[in-house]
Amino acid sequence: MRAAVFDSGVGGLTVVKSLLEHNLFEEIVYFGDTARVPYGIKDKNTIIRYSLEALEFFNNFEPDILITACNSVSAHALEELKTSAPYPVVGVIEPGVLAAKKRLKKDENILIIGTNATISSKKYERLLTKEGYFNITSKPTPLFVPLVEEEIFEGPVLEAAMEHYFKGLNPDGIILGCTHFPLISHAIKNYFEKAKLIHSGEAICEYLEEHLGIKEKNKETRIELFASENPSKLKKIAALWCGI
């Protein structure tokens, strides 16, 4: 199977890392819209427009499935992508909620963090409420994105930013609702020692295996990386984060 993975930039490589660890596809075609990144500060209509343009790019590769690694895309453009794509489209939000359901009791306190676009969509919140959760706090944490982009994964600036966003909270579980956040999961884990972290990459692998019946392959995954600007930077980060 050939999977297309769409992200607003390089962050989706954290999802690719999980897909490679689970070895679910023969081939992955990744496109990061680095020329227009970040999507998380943009409007619904803009995110839909950019996502449909990415779809045209992927159509050249005739993928078997499209995975939208970007939470902002999954929150705002999933329906439009599903309507337009001639193949199945899977976002990261429903898998994230199902992963939370496996790890957290209904009365446990869930914190959802993400970009402004993802949090304002209330998509995680609605699906969790439907599943019976009622202790839900949603918090946009947009500064974490440029911190990761600057490779600040620990230290005083990140600690001040965590204190700014997290002060007074005490969650049992945290949904990392942005592909950048797994890179600071160690710091978040230090801040909230007892909280369980839900990671989009792990969640999507569980979803593909358990709900779509996609099983581990024997062959190694071939991967092709594309970016709307600076593909060499994307390849460098892929080497660093995913060892490819």
Place this chain on the structure above:
Amino acid sequence: MRAAVFDSGVGGLTVVKSLLEHNLFEEIVYFGDTARVPYGIKDKNTIIRYSLEALEFFNNFEPDILITACNSVSAHALEELKTSAPYPVVGVIEPGVLAAKKRLKKDENILIIGTNATISSKKYERLLTKEGYFNITSKPTPLFVPLVEEEIFEGPVLEAAMEHYFKGLNPDGIILGCTHFPLISHAIKNYFEKAKLIHSGEAICEYLEEHLGIKEKNKETRIELFASENPSKLKKIAALWCGI
């Protein structure tokens, strides 16, 4: 006179504020490319492409002059804009250097801060060196942009970010090489008590008055605001920052 003001987003409103205070134009047409902001993390070629697209938009208004408020545009796309525009184009970098020249002695220590795109261009550095300055430090401070976007103008996160970037430095003058930075100039002034700050908005007004002979008008400035997404947010920020 009708001035076109181009910025990657809302930051250029700090330049508009100065233009309004100096009352140099009968009319200002502002365009912020909010659907593709920020430019400061993007490549030279992408910045040129987006800038030339903005030029097509401005051509509809037949402006007498185009001011590129955005430092990243001024650093990377000014020559291309000058070649393509049928009217004069003024960036903020040369005015910033001339403003520094009026305020700082040749042997004084100058710190240039800006986005990755602006700093990597070395444009401020080259012009300052040409003017005889030799104590120059350039520092990309990209986190300041999202901090301002989040309306964090003071407090522990900004202080940690300043400490991260500024530790060990002791400048006599600082060039605020990004339209967002005037909004945190108070905090920067607190950090470096003796440093003189050079602000793009003030610098461009001095340049227009002293080098292009544009004088204060009697009439009030009419202003039209356009954005590639969410123009209502731009108008709200204009009301807040510029009182318009």
